[in-house]
Amino acid sequence: MEELDPIKLKAELDQFKKEKEKIRQLMGQIGGKDAEKQDRWVNRFFIVAIAALATNDFVNHLLHIEHPLIPPLFSLEIAVLLVSIKIIWMMHKSSKVEHFQFWILNSIEYRLNDVAKQLRHLEKTVDKYHQDNDKKRSD
Numbered sequence: 001m002e003e004l005d006p007i008k009l010k011a012e013l014d015q016f017k018k019e020k021e022k023i024r025q026l027m028g029q030i031g032g033k034d035a036e037k038q039d040r041w042v043n044r045f046f047i048v049a050i051a052a053l054a055t056n057d058f059v060n061h062l063l064h065i066e067h068p069l070i071p072p073l074f075s076l077e078i079a080v081l082l083v084s085i086k087i088i089w090m091m092h093k094s095s096k097v098e099h100f101q102f103w104i105l106n107s108i109e110y111r112l113n114d115v116a117k118q119l120r121h122l123e124k125t126v127d128k129y130h131q132d133n134d135k136k137r138s139d
Helices: 006-031 033-062 072-138
Strands: none
Touching: 033 072
């Protein structure tokens, strides 16, 4: 069995660390922890806005206010608009995630193809080596 070369192992480890850091930076660009904070604030805004509209309608109805600040139909329209915007925003975030997953899978496929090429090259080299040895033995 082949002995492990510490220099090669160190080089592979360094390469792995570089790729890991590169992926970490890409994740930060696509949406890492900062995006989570932004998502929470956006979600809170939508929840508070829709809750405020619902509370306004309940108060107007319970207190029988004839001329409310925001008419019930208008507040319902605003709530539907906010929910629609939230759905569109979620679809946009989902498409970003799907694009990133596609990019990752594409990168994996590229690396697998590269490894397959290297393997074919090694097989040809081994076959050539064995053919050369067979020719030397028969001579």
